[in-house]
Amino acid sequence: MILPIVAYGDPVLRKVGTEIDKDYPNLSSLIDNMWETMYHAHGVGLAAPQIGLPIRMFMVDATPFADDEELTEEEQNQLKDFKRVFINAKILEETGKEWAFNEGCLSIPDVREDVIRQDTLTISYLDENFEPHEETYDGLLARVIQHEYDHIEGILFTDKLSSLKKRLLKGRLANISKGKINVDYRMRFPELKKAR
Incomplete structure (x- = not known):
């Protein structure tokens, strides 16, 4: 079932997610x-707060990035079959050089900006079967995971922009929260x- 994605301005996007256990309902x-909601909206990641649930869960399918011809063959292979659910994730370390x-x-449609992040992270998480993992990722994969992880910490990518950029985007962000935007997903x- 395709769920509606929560738009910028909803308080759920600012909540730090709570941990869940394997008895979480349904x-x-x-x-x-x-997954269905994310694919319908042509996303590569989706976090539970984006569908209105303040829990520590997000998912990533980096497959669409594997077609990028600017990437090395090794990077393309790393992205090609990367599809994971992250439950109760905790970033243990972020290292490496910063890059934009x-x-x-998906919660802030039609807004794209350069964000600076470190290029390597180590993360612990549970998968959908509640099996524990501790893994290190770098490059584009680390970037997507960092972005989705921010969601379960109540952080949006716009928070990482300069104060000038934030001021320039203020009107567009206000329009998004009012629904004054055309999107092809719910x-x-x-x-x-x-208003109702």
């Missing part, structure tokens, strides 16, 4: 619905909710 259908990459977000707008 977890497997929630995961299926999140143009990011967007969304829930916080300002429209208040």
Whole structure:
């Protein structure tokens, strides 16, 4: 089932997610619905707060990035079959050089900006079967994971922009929260909710 994606301005996007256990209600259908929602919106990642749930879960499918001809063959192979669910994730370390990459977000449609992040991270998490993992990622994969991880910490990529960029985007962000935007996927707008 395709779920509506919560738009910028909704308080759920600012909450630090709570941990869940394997008895979380309807977890497997929630995961299926999140995959379906993400693919329908042409995303490569989706976090539970983006569908209105303040829990520590997100998913990443980096396959669309594997077609990028600017990447090395090793990088393309790393991205090609990378599809994971991250539950109760904790970034243990971020290292390496900082680099800028143009990011967007399904909760903030039509806004893309360069965000600076470190290029390597080590993360611990549980998969959908509640098996524990501790893994290190770098490059584009680390970037996507960092972006989705921020969601379960109540952080948006726009928070990482300069104060000038934030001021320039203020009107566009306000319009998104009011639903004054055209998107080709289902969304829930916080300002429209208040108006009813």
